[in-house]
Amino acid sequence: MGVSVMLKPKIKVRLAELNMKQQELSKKLGVTKQTLNSWVNGRSVPTLETSFRIAKYLNCKVDDLFVYEEDDNT
Numbered sequence: 001m002g003v004s005v006m007l008k009p010k011i012k013v014r015l016a017e018l019n020m021k022q023q024e025l026s027k028k029l030g031v032t033k034q035t036l037n038s039w040v041n042g043r044s045v046p047t048l049e050t051s052f053r054i055a056k057y058l059n060c061k062v063d064d065l066f067v068y069e070e071d072d073n074t
Helices: 011-017 022-027 034-042 048-057
Strands: 004-009 066-071
Touching: 011 034, 022 034, 022 048
Parallel strands: none
Antiparallel strands: 004 066
16 A cells, blocks of 8 residues: 655646736746646646746745645555
């Protein structure tokens, strides 16, 4: 039995709160729309450095952007 760790992104929620489009954030970060979309939808996770940059642009803390979950059933 192992523990599966998952980071659930809340980037989409913060973008909506700021009325900001994903395309605008992807330009600020210098990443493709597809890359940002994969982070927003939880298919991949940005690096720690990029997470801090996202938080800076969205005027929040990194902790506000991701929910940490553990699944003990693996």
